Amino acid sequence: MTNDKRQMTNNKQPMTNNTTVTINGLDVKVPEGATILEAAHIAGIYIPTLCYCPGLTSEGTCRICLVKIENKKRLHPACRTPVKDGMVVITDDPEIERLRRVTLELILSDHDFNCLLCPKSGTCRLQELVNRIGFDEQRLNRLNWVAKDLPIDTSNPFFDFNPNKCIQCGICVRTCREISGVDAIAMGYRGYDLKVSTFGDKSLKESVCVSCGECVERCPVGALVPKNIQYPTREVKTTCVYCGVGCGLYLGVRGNSIVRARGDCENPVNRGELCVRGRFGYGFVHSPDRLSSPLVRAYDPLERTAHGMDETGRPGKPLTAPLVKREGRFVEVNWEQAIKYVSSTLVHYKGDEFAAVSSAKCTNEENYLFQKFVRAVMQTNNIDHCARL
Amino acid sequence: MTNSVSEIRNASCFFVIGSNTTATHPVIGRQINAAVRGGAKLIVADPRETMLCRIADVWLRHQPGTDVALLNAMARVIIEEKLLDTSFIKERCDGFEAFEETVMAWDLSQAEEITGVPIKKISEAARMYASVSPATILYAMGITQHSHGTDNVKAVANLALLTGHIGKPSTGVNPLRGQNNVQGACDMGALPNVFTGYQKVEDPEIRKKFEEAWGCRLSSSPGLVLTEFFEAIHSGKVKALYLIGENPVLTEADTGFIEEAISRLELLVVQDVFLTETAQLADVVLPAASFAEKDGTFTNTERRVQRVRKAIEPVGNTRPDWMILCEIAQDMGAKGFDFESPEQIMEEIRTLTPIYGGITYERIDGVGLQWPCPDTKHPGTPYLYGERFTTPSGRGQITPISYSSPAEVTNHEYPLILTTRRSTFHYHGTLSRKVAGLNALRSEEQLEINPVDAAALEIEDGESVKVISRRGTVLAKTKISKITPPGVVSMTFHYAETRTNILTHAALDPVAKIPEFKVCAVKIEREIDYSTEYWGWGTGKD
Ligand code: SF4
Ligand code: SF4
Ligand code: SF4
Ligand code: FES
Numbered sequence: 001m002t003n004d005k006r007q008m009t010n011n012k013q014p015m016t017n018n019t020t021v022t023i024n025g026l027d028v029k030v031p032e033g034a035t036i037l038e039a040a041h042i043a044g045i046y047i048p049t050l051c052y053c054p055g056l057t058s059e060g061t062c063r064i065c066l067v068k069i070e071n072k073k074r075l076h077p078a079c080r081t082p083v084k085d086g087m088v089v090i091t092d093d094p095e096i097e098r099l100r101r102v103t104l105e106l107i108l109s110d111h112d113f114n115c116l117l118c119p120k121s122g123t124c125r126l127q128e129l130v131n132r133i134g135f136d137e138q139r140l141n142r143l144n145w146v147a148k149d150l151p152i153d154t155s156n157p158f159f160d161f162n163p164n165k166c167i168q169c170g171i172c173v174r175t176c177r178e179i180s181g182v183d184a185i186a187m188g189y190r191g192y193d194l195k196v197s198t199f200g201d202k203s204l205k206e207s208v209c210v211s212c213g214e215c216v217e218r219c220p221v222g223a224l225v226p227k228n229i230q231y232p233t234r235e236v237k238t239t240c241v242y243c244g245v246g247c248g249l250y251l252g253v254r255g256n257s258i259v260r261a262r263g264d265c266e267n268p269v270n271r272g273e274l275c276v277r278g279r280f281g282y283g284f285v286h287s288p289d290r291l292s293s294p295l296v297r298a299y300d301p302l303e304r305t306a307h308g309m310d311e312t313g314r315p316g317k318p319l320t321a322p323l324v325k326r327e328g329r330f331v332e333v334n335w336e337q338a339i340k341y342v343s344s345t346l347v348h349y350k351g352d353e354f355a356a357v358s359s360a361k362c363t364n365e366e367n368y369l370f371q372k373f374v375r376a377v378m379q380t381n382n383i384d385h386c387a388r389l
Numbered sequence: 390m391t392n393s394v395s396e397i398r399n400a401s402c403f404f405v406i407g408s409n410t411t412a413t414h415p416v417i418g419r420q421i422n423a424a425v426r427g428g429a430k431l432i433v434a435d436p437r438e439t440m441l442c443r444i445a446d447v448w449l450r451h452q453p454g455t456d457v458a459l460l461n462a463m464a465r466v467i468i469e470e471k472l473l474d475t476s477f478i479k480e481r482c483d484g485f486e487a488f489e490e491t492v493m494a495w496d497l498s499q500a501e502e503i504t505g506v507p508i509k510k511i512s513e514a515a516r517m518y519a520s521v522s523p524a525t526i527l528y529a530m531g532i533t534q535h536s537h538g539t540d541n542v543k544a545v546a547n548l549a550l551l552t553g554h555i556g557k558p559s560t561g562v563n564p565l566r567g568q569n570n571v572q573g574a575c576d577m578g579a580l581p582n583v584f585t586g587y588q589k590v591e592d593p594e595i596r597k598k599f600e601e602a603w604g605c606r607l608s609s610s611p612g613l614v615l616t617e618f619f620e621a622i623h624s625g626k627v628k629a630l631y632l633i634g635e636n637p638v639l640t641e642a643d644t645g646f647i648e649e650a651i652s653r654l655e656l657l658v659v660q661d662v663f664l665t666e667t668a669q670l671a672d673v674v675l676p677a678a679s680f681a682e683k684d685g686t687f688t689n690t691e692r693r694v695q696r697v698r699k700a701i702e703p704v705g706n707t708r709p710d711w712m713i714l715c716e717i718a719q720d721m722g723a724k725g726f727d728f729e730s731p732e733q734i735m736e737e738i739r740t741l742t743p744i745y746g747g748i749t750y751e752r753i754d755g756v757g758l759q760w761p762c763p764d765t766k767h768p769g770t771p772y773l774y775g776e777r778f779t780t781p782s783g784r785g786q787i788t789p790i791s792y793s794s795p796a797e798v799t800n801h802e803y804p805l806i807l808t809t810r811r812s813t814f815h816y817h818g819t820l821s822r823k824v825a826g827l828n829a830l831r832s833e834e835q836l837e838i839n840p841v842d843a844a845a846l847e848i849e850d851g852e853s854v855k856v857i858s859r860r861g862t863v864l865a866k867t868k869i870s871k872i873t874p875p876g877v878v879s880m881t882f883h884y885a886e887t888r889t890n891i892l893t894h895a896a897l898d899p900v901a902k903i904p905e906f907k908v909c910a911v912k913i914e915r916e917i918d919y920s921t922e923y924w925g926w927g928t929g930k931d
Contacts, residue, residue: 243567245416246690275415283824291668341673358633365738371584372725373718383580386571
């Protein structure tokens with residue numbers, strides 16, 4: 001029985017490029033089961049897409065990626081049509097062009113065009129398609145061009161949903177189901193009213209959404225966008241500070257501020273994904289509550305004399321009235337004073353009168369230094385951290 | 390973890406015990422989710438109805454604190470139905486006979502009585518785990534935070550050894566580490582009994598190596614563990630405490646005692662990013678830079694050493710912890726603290742720590758490396774125990790464990806079990822509570838209580854109640870839900886306003902010294918006392 005078990009763990013065979021297709025006259029060898037879109041990517045041929053998103057199942061709803069296959073009557077969506085050996089595909093001709101324009105015009109006809117104020121402007125997929133495919137202004141005007149005017153959902157603290165910019169590509173819905181496994185949103189209503197909605201059409205905050213932001217990351221247009229979005233001027237690769245999974249991430253920096261975090265696609269742990277803490281939890285770095293200066297407790301002279309403590313008793317000598325000292329208040333000191341205070345006081349506690357707690361939030365290097373300090377300088381093994389908690 | 394995170398998606402059977410993975414380790418939770426949608430089997434053992442329970446093939450809702458009884462019963466089924474991997478046991482394990490004896494002494498109906506899980510379900514789970522492979526076990530605090538947490542961990546390992554579900558890709562026993570660098574803190578020797586890389590302080594050879602490297606004499610007796618610190622402080626043995634980034638007033642069990650102990654200290658130095666509840670009691674507070682303001686490395690739950698990089702200059706007048714430590718040590722006249730960068734520190738770590746021998750900043754620049762990594766040619770180790778175990782003999786130890794009840798049990802006066810949990814939106818608290826958005830999503834403590842108990846106590850949803858244990862009282866708003874079973878209530882410990890750990894029990898596991906956060910007996914009282922005319926709290930203005 002053990003042998004059977006071991007055999008079951010066998011990995012899949014590596015893929016080989018054994019299927020040949022001809023795209024726009026170009027022969028391409030691709031692995032079996034690849035889609036026409038993937039084959040085109042391998043061949044370096046551009047096919048416009050909107051509802052396609054790598055890593056998710058393709059539903060083929062937007063119809064922007066239609067292509068012609070020889071000996072087939074209908075046009076087929078490239079994003080979900082698998083290639084067959086010997087298939088001959090045409091990705092671009094006047095007829096396809098015309099169809100794509102009409103499809104695009106229909107999407108544009110009720111889109112809230114306010115690109116100047118749209119946070120997605122410049123990285124928007126719809127803009128890209130308009131540039132690539134173009135549209136017929138007259139025909140578009142005939143479509144009775146009125147933008148939708150639905151309420152914007154601002155309930156989530158990290159991102160907004162503006163249904164007037166939504167193109168119903170369904171990427172967010174698939175992301176929430178397939179990547180996040182939450183299923184917080186679905187396509188609701190019919191026909192013209194089709195829209196992304198939560199169960200019972202509640203606000204996002206009231207729904208089961210866990211605010212992971214995976215959908216926001218993938219929305220191709222300005223419908224799901226982070227609040228107060230600022231584009232970083234540089235990015236720094238680092239590791240999430242919240243939990244033991246250790247997701248790789250990029251912090252986007254502008255000036256001396258962190259303005260964004262995104263998952264590192266190359267990291268084998270999270271492959272680009274993040275949870276709510278990793279994606280939106282960096283805000284504590286710029287919290288106004290951050291400590292910004294060393295603090296030392298100072299005591300009311302009256303209180304000191306009342307308890308018989310010597311004014312010159314600190315810094316330097318160990319304290320003798322432990323219960324009283326908690327009642328002082330903090331004063332800000334500079335680093336030299338603070339370091340002097342600590343080092344000159346600690347000298348009196350070498351050995352097992354001293355104990356130290358290190359942190360699972362600190363780096364390896366810092367944990368190493370701290371235990372070295374405790375063992376080598378303070379001469380005790382009384383060091384621990386919060387692993388047990 | 391014995392395996393890598395990226396191996397999880399390839400497992401065909403998951404046994405998740407004591408881990409609300411989708412909330413505490415979301416990115417791993419998602420992979421389980423995806424694998425289950427792709428046809429993998431899922432067994433969940435948890436008293437609370439977590440997200441994973443909803444997609445599980447078998448959900449074992451055992452009483453809090455009865456994990457050993459449950460796991461032993463599963464082992465019994467595996468033995469009885471001959472689902473063992475006998476050749477694996479013969480080739481690589483010791484102790485099977487003694488184990489068999491202990492397990493067979495217990496019959497399944499006893500287990501059913503203690504755990505509250507029907508025999509049928511226990512057998513189903515055992516069969517599923519033993520016969521589907523690759524099978525992997527994931528566990529977290531739900532297993533370790535008990536007065537007999539070490540037993541729990543061993544009982545989990547027993548199951549894996551019996552079935553040979555260990556030491557292969559996607560197959561193993563995977564504790565999910567809580568905080569981001571718990572693994573690293575352990576690896577680096579921030580523990581009372583070991584230097585870096587789990588090298589024992591009692592070993593004269595090892596000590597000699599460190600004494601030579603550091604140029605000083607070193608103590609051979611292991612120090613106190615964190616949970617014993619406060620005893621020692623209370624009794625005056627320890628007089629000075631230096632805390633980095635820790636907030637025991639919020640996170641330790643029985644906080645009333647902790648606060649009293651702290652008030653007896655002669656010197657308390659706290660080094661942190663925020664003025665935490667504990668820092669407020671300090672004599673000196675040293676402001677530290679955050680992870681975004683310094684270089685270094687973290688080691689994640691799969692033993693992957695990864696780079697942390699400085700993104701911005703330290704905010705305000707803060708300094709990185711390593712720099713502060715170097716300055717204090719040098720000011721005290723110590724040698725060997727003249728580091729100019731974390732990379733230099735890593736070079737020293739690597740020479741003294743065999744498992745980190747091959748870790749250099751250059752090599753981990755891209756995607757990190759998983760230890761053990763003894764030299765700079767070694768590619769790192771994605772999964773452990775492929776060839777041998779870390780016992781002296783190299784063989785796996787199947788340990789007989791008998792069930793003992795939690796240190797604190799319910800009685801007439803304290804009829805409910807309180808178990809602590811974490812929320813997706815917060816981690817411990819110090820950092821996440823300072824993120825306005827995370828706070829908006831979950832801004833106050835919620836006491837989960839089953840409708841049955843709520844009805845008996847005539848409590849409404851959202852009502853503020855008093856939760857009382859033998860150690861103290863806290864106020865919390867209720868959330869009536871079937872997530873917790875009747876007789877059990879649950880709270881988080883992220884909120885300074887509601888210090889859950891005033892209630893919890895400090896009974897320690899005898900080996901790992903972890904307090905029993907997961908089980909303590911409480912009672913609940915309505916906050917409003919109808920016997921007085923005065924209704925509740927203030928004017929609502931403050
Ligand atoms: S934020 Fe995450 S959970 Fe919420 S809708 Fe988007 S993908 Fe789903
Ligand atoms: S919100 Fe964005 S991702 Fe979702 S359907 Fe609309 S456009 Fe597509
Ligand atoms: S992004 Fe989430 S799952 Fe990943 S390390 Fe951070 S807290 Fe953990
Ligand atoms: S991208 Fe293919 S149908 Fe939308």
